[in-house]
Amino acid sequence: MAVTPLIETPAWRALAALAGxxxxxxxxxxxxxxxxxxxxxxxxxxxxxxxxxxxxxEVMAALHVLWESADVPDWIARMRAGxxxxxxxxxxxxHFALREPNPRAEVRAVLDKMQRFCDDVHSGRWxxxxxxxxxxxxxxxxxxxxxxxxxATQALAAYHQxxxxxxxxxxxxxxxxxxxLAQLDPRSTLFVIASKTFTTQETMTNARSAxxxxxxxxxxxxxxxHFVAVSTNLxxxxxxxxxxANAFEFWDWVGGRxxxxxxxxxxxxxxxxxxxxxxxxxxxxxxxxxxxxTPPEQNLPATLALLGIWNIDFLSASTQxxxxxxxxxxxxxxxxxxxxxxxxxxQIDRAGYPVGCxxxxxxxxxxxxxxxxxxxxxxxxxxxxxxCDFIALxxxxxxxxxxxxxxxxxxxxxxxxxxxxxxxxxxxxxLAAAGMxxxxxxxxxxxxxxxxxxxxxxxxxxxxxxxxxxxxxxLYEHKTFVQGLIxxxxxxxxxxxxxxxxxxVRLLPILEGKQPATDLDSSTAxxxxxxxxxxxxx
Ligand code: F6P
Numbered sequence: 001m002a003v004t005p006l007i008e009t010p011a012w013r014a015l016a017a018l019a020g021x022x023x024x025x026x027x028x029x030x031x032x033x034x035x036x037x038x039x040x041x042x043x044x045x046x047x048x049x050x051x052x053x054x055x056x057x058e059v060m061a062a063l064h065v066l067w068e069s070a071d072v073p074d075w076i077a078r079m080r081a082g083x084x085x086x087x088x089x090x091x092x093x094x095h096f097a098l099r100e101p102n103p104r105a106e107v108r109a110v111l112d113k114m115q116r117f118c119d120d121v122h123s124g125r126w127x128x129x130x131x132x133x134x135x136x137x138x139x140x141x142x143x144x145x146x147x148x149x150x151x152a153t154q155a156l157a158a159y160h161q162x163x164x165x166x167x168x169x170x171x172x173x174x175x176x177x178x179x180x181l182a183q184l185d186p187r188s189t190l191f192v193i194a195s196k197t198f199t200t201q202e203t204m205t206n207a208r209s210a211x212x213x214x215x216x217x218x219x220x221x222x223x224x225x226h227f228v229a230v231s232t233n234l235x236x237x238x239x240x241x242x243x244x245a246n247a248f249e250f251w252d253w254v255g256g257r258x259x260x261x262x263x264x265x266x267x268x269x270x271x272x273x274x275x276x277x278x279x280x281x282x283x284x285x286x287x288x289x290x291x292x293x294t295p296p297e298q299n300l301p302a303t304l305a306l307l308g309i310w311n312i313d314f315l316s317a318s319t320q321x322x323x324x325x326x327x328x329x330x331x332x333x334x335x336x337x338x339x340x341x342x343x344x345x346x347q348i349d350r351a352g353y354p355v356g357c358x359x360x361x362x363x364x365x366x367x368x369x370x371x372x373x374x375x376x377x378x379x380x381x382x383x384x385x386x387x388c389d390f391i392a393l394x395x396x397x398x399x400x401x402x403x404x405x406x407x408x409x410x411x412x413x414x415x416x417x418x419x420x421x422x423x424x425x426x427x428x429x430x431l432a433a434a435g436m437x438x439x440x441x442x443x444x445x446x447x448x449x450x451x452x453x454x455x456x457x458x459x460x461x462x463x464x465x466x467x468x469x470x471x472x473x474x475l476y477e478h479k480t481f482v483q484g485l486i487x488x489x490x491x492x493x494x495x496x497x498x499x500x501x502x503x504x505v506r507l508l509p510i511l512e513g514k515q516p517a518t519d520l521d522s523s524t525a526x527x528x529x530x531x532x533x534x535x536x537x538x
Contacts, residue, residue, distance in 0.1 A: 007356045015313075015314050019315060026421065026452060041298060041300055044290065045461065045463075045471070046461055047461075053311075053457060059310065063310060064296045066306065066486060067302060067306060067482070070485045070486045079481075087350060089492070093255065094251075095253075095477070098262050099284040099288065101282070106251070110262075118270055118273065121137075121190070121270060122164070129224075134189070136167065136189045137192060137267055137271075138191050139169070139194055139266075141230075143256055144338065145194040145259065148257070151331035152473070153267065154328060154329075155331070156268070158464070158465075176206075177209055177210065186218055191211075191227050192267050194230040195229075196232050196233075201501070211227065223241055224242075224246065228247070229247045230264055232251055234247055234249060255492050257339050276466045279466035280469055283468055283469060283470025283474070287300075287470070287474035288474055301476075301479045305478075305479040305482035305483045316358075317361060317386065321379065321387070322336055323390050323414075325367070325391065336476055337363045344489060346359055346360075346487075346489045347359065351488075355487050359489065372414065387454075387455045387457075388454070393461050393464050395463045419452060421453060517529070
């Protein structure tokens with residue numbers, strides 16, 4: 001039986017009809033004093049205020065029909081049962097099983113091994129080859145083997161172990177590794193080589209250079225005390241020369257961008273201690289229970305997902321700003337870039353047909369208030385629809401007098417300004433009240449008008465502790481999953497990253513001068529020639 005294209009389904013058409021009615025947030029607030037309580041959810045220390053989204057009860061009801069028509073509960077059940085829902089790679093999707101309170105035996109065994117290792121490093125039982133305790137850990141990985149632990153390590157800075165610094169090196173550019181190593185003493189440095197496949201060019205190149213650095217300083221025998229690995233490919237780990245006893249395994253049913261909960265979280269566990277890492281897992285598991293068992297009307301990940309679909313597919317937004325008013329969450333936008341854009345940046349559905357509508361937005365952002373002094377101008381007056389996720393903490397994780405209330409005031413002021421806007425009449429009245437001459441008001445007023453009606457969601461966390469961070473990450477993971485289901489795409493493969501890798505393999509021997517530059521377009525050939533001879537044309 002032919003499947004109805006998504007955009008022709010009754011649920012989709014109903015939403016498209018509703019999108020034709022223009023909604024002004026300012027008026028929606030003015031006519032409904034209960035708007036905040038009507039359009040906000042609170043669960044286990046997380047408040048999700050979506051009253052500043054351009055939605056009505058009717059829109060939300062239609063979005064809930066869309067959730068039903070995408071069979072989300074059925075897909076959740078299939079995922080939990082371990083079905084091969086990542087069809088194009090032939091894999092199950094079970095990352096949530098890593099954070100279950102009583103995980104399966106293979107997961108428990110690796111967690112126990114991680115715990116022993118963390119305890120050994122923290123207690124000083126684990127020593128470098130010259131007898132030094134470990135002062136610095138360098139995680140070498142990229143993508144999902146870097147962004148998650150790096151984001152979480154920064155997020156939980158208030159929980160860092162004393163006397164241990166954790167660094168992250170990802171870029172193939174030697175500047176990343178070289179500038180990191182320049183600060184370190186090889187005798188007290190431990191490398192974690194993190195790669196699901198253990199074949200990724202960036203990671204393997206950095207790992208080899210790090211190995212050379214250790215061997216040059218301490219000799220070949222030192223490798224065993226200065227390198228551990230995290231991978232699904234234990235054979236490749238052994239081939240690289242890392243003792244299998246120092247390898248931490250995970251499994252192909254954990255997607256790279258969902259792997260923070262696995263042994264990929266080892267540098268995080270080293271940074272914050274294993275008990276705190278367990279708190280992080282517990283927060284993730286708590287959000288899983290909420291997601292699995294709650295109807296969409298009260299379900300936090302479902303709500304975030306459906307609002308995103310509304311903004312992207314019905315209001316034509318092409319981006320999603322993530323604006324954490326927390327320096328500790330500085331790396332969250334970059335982490336979510338991979339999570340959402342690598343998962344759902346696709347145009348072909350699970351059956352191999354075009355999806356027929358825009359999918360993942362361009363995710364970007366910056367910690368508030370820094371972003372305010374960089375790009376908020378464009379959000380306020382640039383004329384584009386830019387949905388924003390504001391993320392704020394009720395209690396500061398680092399507190400100095402005069403900071404936190406001012407930070408919150410800025411966060412809430414921005415979403416208020418984006419929602420409300422400022423009309424020409426209001427601008428003129430304000431300037432007149434300030435005593436400005438009428439002719440000057442006339443000249444200046446147009447520049448001070450704010451269109452407003454810019455949709456935003458605010459997530460307010462009680463605090464940023466390991467548990468809350470676990471909730472937050474799990475919340476966005478499930479949001480991504482739900483959106484993928486609605487768009488009918490497989491959120492767990494990433495074929496789009498392959499082509500560039502393939503071409504880079506072809507270009508390397510040409511750049512190295514080992515092969516002639518044949519069959520290249522004139523731009524690529526010209527760039528390679530310029531690298532060899534210098535950029536100047538004279
Ligand atoms: O960017 C493509 C990708 O395959 C990601 O999905 C993954 O997180 C990253 O590369 C790193 O892969 P690995 O952990 O195998 O080194």
